[in-house]
Amino acid sequence: MMAGRxxxxxxxxxxxxxxxxVMSCGFGxxxxxxxxxxHTATEDRNEVDPNLTAEARLLQEExxxxxxxxxxxxxxxxxxxxxxxxAQGLADRIxxxxxxxxxxxxxxxxxSMATEESLEDLRADIQSLExxxxxxxxxxxxxxxxSSREFLGDGxxxxxxxxxxxxxxxxxxxDTSASMLDASLVNIIRIRNMSDDAKLASAKWQRAxxxxxxxxxxxxxxxxxxxxxxxxxxxAIMPGTDGRWLEVxxxxxxxxxxxxxxxxxxxxxxxxxxxxxxxxxxxxxxxNVYLITDSLPTQGSRSSNxxxxxxxxxxxxxxxxxxxxxxxxxxxxxxxPMEGDPAAAAAYWQLGVxxxxxxxxxxxxxx
Numbered sequence: 001m002m003a004g005r006x007x008x009x010x011x012x013x014x015x016x017x018x019x020x021x022v023m024s025c026g027f028g029x030x031x032x033x034x035x036x037x038x039h040t041a042t043e044d045r046n047e048v049d050p051n052l053t054a055e056a057r058l059l060q061e062e063x064x065x066x067x068x069x070x071x072x073x074x075x076x077x078x079x080x081x082x083x084x085x086x087a088q089g090l091a092d093r094i095x096x097x098x099x100x101x102x103x104x105x106x107x108x109x110x111x112s113m114a115t116e117e118s119l120e121d122l123r124a125d126i127q128s129l130e131x132x133x134x135x136x137x138x139x140x141x142x143x144x145x146x147s148s149r150e151f152l153g154d155g156x157x158x159x160x161x162x163x164x165x166x167x168x169x170x171x172x173x174x175d176t177s178a179s180m181l182d183a184s185l186v187n188i189i190r191i192r193n194m195s196d197d198a199k200l201a202s203a204k205w206q207r208a209x210x211x212x213x214x215x216x217x218x219x220x221x222x223x224x225x226x227x228x229x230x231x232x233x234x235x236a237i238m239p240g241t242d243g244r245w246l247e248v249x250x251x252x253x254x255x256x257x258x259x260x261x262x263x264x265x266x267x268x269x270x271x272x273x274x275x276x277x278x279x280x281x282x283x284x285x286x287x288n289v290y291l292i293t294d295s296l297p298t299q300g301s302r303s304s305n306x307x308x309x310x311x312x313x314x315x316x317x318x319x320x321x322x323x324x325x326x327x328x329x330x331x332x333x334x335x336x337p338m339e340g341d342p343a344a345a346a347a348y349w350q351l352g353v354x355x356x357x358x359x360x361x362x363x364x365x366x367x
Contacts, residue, residue, distance in 0.1 A: 098129045167288030169245055170225045171279060172215060174261065175293035177231040177270040180205050183294070183337040196265045204294075204336060205266055211292055211334055212261050214367040219248045226282070227257055230275035231268035232299060237261055243282065272297035273321040280326050289331045289357070294338040296347060297321055311343050318347055330357035337361075 181191040181202045191202050199205065212227065219225055224245035227237040236242045238257045246253055270293070279289065296314035300321070325331070333348040345361065352359035 094129050098126055102126065166220055166223070167286070168223050169282075169284060169286045169288070170219060170223055171282070171286035171289045172212060172225070172227045173234075173275050173279070173289060173291045173293075174208065174212060174227060174229045174237065175231070175270060175291075176229040176264055176266050176268075177298075178267050179270060179294055179298075179338055180208055180266040180336070184339055192267070199265050199267070200263070202266075208292055208336065209262055210367050211362075213258055215290055216254060216258055219254075221249050223248050225254075226286075227261065228275065228278050229261075229264060230271065230278070231266075232271050232274070234271075234274040234278040237264060245282075245284075269299040270295060270297045271299040272318065273300055273324055276321050276325040279329070280324060285326055286329060289329055291331055291333045291348075292336070293333065293348075294336040294344075295341040296344045311341065314341065315343055315347065322351070329355060331355045332357040333359045335359065335361045 178192050179188055181199060182188045182204050191199060216225075225248055226241070226245055228234055229237045237260050238246070238253075239260075246257070248254060272293075275291075279286065296311075297317040298309050298314065300317040331351050333352060335345060335348055338344065345359075349359040351357070
């Protein structure tokens with residue numbers, strides 16, 4: 001019996017038990033690590049998610065608030081535009097009524113049978129309509145601001161020191177001669193022989209166009225204006241508008257005038273006398289003139305076959321042109337650069353002093 005028990009004990013392998021212990025411990029360790037990692041991840045999610053959710057909700061609220069404000073701004077702009085259009089339409093009708101009453105008044109004044117009471121009634125109606133027209137124009141200024149059209153400049157470069165930007169009838173004289181293509185005589189000759197597209201794209205001419213755009217954006221809404229281009233002759237830039245004043249309040253027409261300036265191709269000589277003759281022919285005459293040029297004139301009333309002109313001859317032509325310019329009209333000259341004409345700056349400065357206007361040579365980055 002004792003021998004049999006010894007044989008059974010000898011049959012148990014201790015290495016097998018050790019292996020099972022190791023496997024059990026390893027499995028337990030794996031389970032423990034899994035539980036620890038899963039718990040940490042759960043804690044991280046619980047810590048981060050509330051902040052992200054709050055930030056997302058804040059951004060959503062800001063987006064909704066911005067969309068609401070944008071909607072309100074658009075509605076306000078639409079309402080203002082509608083009111084301005086209605087006011088302009090009513091102003092046009094009132095102006096037509098004024099014209100009709102003026103015609104009737106003229107007819108009655110010429111009729112000896114007309115009663116004084118009828119004349120007084122018509123005068124009262126005309127005065128009432130003119131007051132209503134002025135009120136509408138003033139209302140348009142309050143709702144749209146002082147600028148007649150938008151002009152986007154660089155930063156705060158939208159100014160012109162010492163130049164009075166106002167008046168009831170404002171005239172812009174734009175030099176459209178070939179010299180407006182460039183400041184160098186060599187480049188003027190070179191560009192003059194190029195295509196119209198190249199002439200329109202020349203830097204100096206584009207600068208002159210931007211000056212016209214800037215001035216047009218500063219015109220008072222209750223005033224009238226005209227743009228005359230001159231080279232060897234002088235005529236209104238806008239076809240069909242010679243001899244009459246245009247309304248600044250008519251923005252569509254003003255934008256069309258600016259587009260016409262943009263498509264005007266410079267060429268020909270500089271006859272300042274023709275420009276001043278056009279000023280004298282206007283009825284009523286302007287009370288403020290802006291002259292955009294780069295040099296003294298090269299042509300006058302007498303034709304010449306000469307291919308060159310001296311500075312002294314330029315001054316003589318300038319003096320002839322001044323003799324045709326009406327007195328008591330301020331002339332504000334904006335002189336662009338041009339080589340070979342040193343007397344231009346002094347002459348146009350003197351014109352500003354004598355006429356009560358101004359003279360500037362703007363910086364290269366203006367407007």
